[in-house]
Amino acid sequence: MTALDDATIVRLRSVPVERTPQRLDPLGVQSAWALVPVLSVVAVGYALYSTLTHLDQSRDPVLSWVAFGLVVVAAVVFPLRAHPGRPPVGLWSHLSIVGTCVVAASLFSASVWGANQRVQDDWGQIVVAVFLTAMALYRPIGEVLAVASVAAVILGTTAAFEASFLTIATNPVVYFTVAATPIMALACGGCGYAWTMTGETLAWREVARAGQERLEPELRDTAKRIVNQERITTLNEQIVPFLADLVQRGEVTPEDTATARELAATLRSVSVAAVNRTWLGETLAQALSARGEETGALRGVDRVDDPDRLERGFTAEQRAVVGAIIATVAKLPGLDPASVSIAATTPSAPAFELRCRSTDGRRAVRGELIPFVSALRSVGMNAGMRQVGDQLTVRFSYPEGENR
Known part of the structure; x- marks a missing residue:
């Protein structure tokens, strides 16, 4: 028995793999990686524009720029972490990137607290939503929706507490909805695409596996025929002519003995190679x-x-x-x-x-x-x-x- 027994094979083949597009269709997600830096640039660009337009409403400009700096950090880290040359994006990378954006959005809200006129043009909810849209390619759908829900509650609650300071006086629930909706909408959109992509990939795998099972007996028979053909070729090209020559001459010389040993070694090596075929x-x-x-x-x-x-x-x-x-x-x-x-x-x-x-x-x-x-x-x-x-x-x- 080899060191790799059946139980070990089952264990190795049963290593859990997360149901994400990156895990199930790695080459497809690699081709879509260029979308991540593009979305990161969009997020940074919108955060910069919004920060500049809110300077006259900012009570603490330094805090506003610190918040913007955190967005830049997340926008640099996400494409680097998701790059095809690196291991799959893990849970902690997901939480770190989105968490940084949520902290940045909260700091921005704090910098304009009491002087902000509208939450509709704040950049926090949009930036978080953009990152979550791309994250659905790399993390499980349930995890992305859970993180999006937490982010939506945090930023929505922050917006609701700002209601009394804003230009348009309305129920805080309205502002909660205004801040939370972009996050959930874009996250759900990204997860919907990821769900379709993973579903089609799994369906294709089932079709491919079924086809492989149907072809396996034929491939096994083909392999046997190849081995037999190689042995027959060796017999026809080397051993049969040698034996025919012996029969014709009617005598065995020392050279014939040496040749017979060589042919036997050749046939043996072919048989051993066939057994060891991997x-x-x-x-x-x-x-x-x-x-x-x-x-x-x-x-x-x-x-x-x-x-x-x-x-x-x-x-x-x-x-x-x-x-x-x-x-x-x-x-x-x-x-x-x-x-x-x-x-x-x-x-x-x-x-x-x-x-x-x-x-x-x-x-x-x-x-x-x-x-x-x-x-x-x-x-x-x-x-x-x-x-x-x-x-x-x-x-x-x-x-x-x-x-x-």
Whole structure:
């Protein structure tokens, strides 16, 4: 029995993944990342405009600019934190970014307290709403709505207490609604889009999984035929002609004995390679064959050091991303094909290292691989890459503790 038993495989494949667009469709969300800095610029621009127009109503201008500075901090942190090159956005990042905006909005309200004429043109509720709209791509819908509700209550309550100072005298509940509605409306809009996106992604996965289950018996039979064909090829091209020559000559020479040993070793190696055939080996061999290297499907075994078959823990999504990484590395123009290898270690928390030599520039390599490294993080694995000189290492592993 290998170190990776059935119970371990089930545990690895059962690592919980949050139901968010970033987790379920990481490459799709990466393409939408440009929306985050755009919305951040919009939020900062509106906060600046509103701050300037409220200067004549400000009792503490310094506090107004401090509030604006906090918005700038959140607007810088959010795009950086959500960048495809970083791990998925977590709960604490969500709370920190939105919390900073809520604190900034509260400070702005305090700076104009008693002199503010209208809450409709205050920037607090709009800025918070804009950030929450984009956050729905990165965090669970329930969490985003909960944070939006808390923010709406805080800013709505603040607006309600300002009612007695405002130009238009009306029921405080009206001002509560005025301040809270933009937050909830835009948050619900972003969550609605995220709900549709995740629903369609999950539906597509079910269709793909069903198709894979239907094709699995056929693929297994195809693999058996390939193995048999490789053995038959070896027999027809080497062993049969050798035996025919022996029969024709009617004698066995010392050279024939040596040749028989070599052919037996060849046949044995083919059989062993067939038994040790792995998904990683097949994938690596096919990727290298695509660039013209002379390597058959069985040669991939020589490049993969995975004696415990840790690759069996991969889910379908993880295999898709790992396969994309291998294919991308194999296509690097400056790659030395002979240097490519994959090593697997630590059965309790399987870790894989893809190593190779490439003369391609660091920026070009990162541009090719970072989207897939980020995608691996989004499907429940730790992943990273390092390039020192011409040595490139891509590492991906299962988390040892709780997946966050």
